[in-house]
Amino acid sequence: MARWSRWLGSWEAQQQALLPRREERFSIICAAVAEGCGTHPRILDLGSGPGSLALRVARLLPSAEVVAVDRDPVLLEIGRRALVRRPQVSFADRDLADPRLPDLGTGFDAAVSSTALHWLERSALATLYRSLAAMLRPGGLFLNADHLPRAGGAIAELTQGLEHPAGAGHPVTAPSGPRSWDGWWSMAEGAAELSEAVAERHLREHHHPERGTPVTLEQHQEALRSAGFSEVGCLWQHLNDRILVAVR
Numbered sequence: 001m002a003r004w005s006r007w008l009g010s011w012e013a014q015q016q017a018l019l020p021r022r023e024e025r026f027s028i029i030c031a032a033v034a035e036g037c038g039t040h041p042r043i044l045d046l047g048s049g050p051g052s053l054a055l056r057v058a059r060l061l062p063s064a065e066v067v068a069v070d071r072d073p074v075l076l077e078i079g080r081r082a083l084v085r086r087p088q089v090s091f092a093d094r095d096l097a098d099p100r101l102p103d104l105g106t107g108f109d110a111a112v113s114s115t116a117l118h119w120l121e122r123s124a125l126a127t128l129y130r131s132l133a134a135m136l137r138p139g140g141l142f143l144n145a146d147h148l149p150r151a152g153g154a155i156a157e158l159t160q161g162l163e164h165p166a167g168a169g170h171p172v173t174a175p176s177g178p179r180s181w182d183g184w185w186s187m188a189e190g191a192a193e194l195s196e197a198v199a200e201r202h203l204r205e206h207h208h209p210e211r212g213t214p215v216t217l218e219q220h221q222e223a224l225r226s227a228g229f230s231e232v233g234c235l236w237q238h239l240n241d242r243i244l245v246a247v248r
Helices: 002-018 022-037 052-060 073-082 122-135 154-163 181-189 192-203 217-227
Strands: 042-046 065-070 089-093 108-114 136-147 231-238 241-247
Touching: 002 022, 002 052, 002 073, 002 181, 022 052, 022 108, 022 136, 022 231, 022 241, 042 052, 042 122, 052 065, 052 089, 052 108, 065 073, 073 089, 073 192, 108 122, 122 136, 122 217, 181 192, 217 231, 217 241
Parallel strands: 042 065, 042 108, 065 089, 108 136
Antiparallel strands: 136 241, 231 241
């Protein structure tokens, strides 16, 4: 148990180094679920990794039922082992773009995600949002915390300039060693206890694609409305870092 908690802790440290406002985003999402869905909600955590957001929801709402969905065998293994004493959190090995995602069930009160959906292409996002429309109850919430840039125009250019000031480089110094993305994965690749999960990851050829043109905020909003969500807006924002909220 202790070594799996250490693995989860190392993942948390790596993510926090990359995303300084991560805990603030988590807190807002959890509070929104509590405010909008009561004390006994059924929740989907999309692109959950080892269950960081699911764990925080479970801490705030001990009576919640959280289904954490991911397709990375390594992160699923860590999550299942580290959160074994959190029976309200279960893990599902699924591709978010699979149209069969609703097989996980319907009538969910909320779906949440953090720093995961930007890896999906626009068509895959449309498929996911149609699935969510079938899985959430009427009035259910979707909350997505991610980097969501605007499509263009003067405000988009101003925001981009504030995120990356001329001559200043990236405002957040890139972490190194185990706290970097590549460093953490290199450490996981060499761990005996993760060898089977790592081998499965290679068999699946699981990797994040090269980032092309990002799906814009407006495209997310359009896809959600097309899927049947009645209201779409931003709950929180820091420059292009946003929490997008939609009501089924």
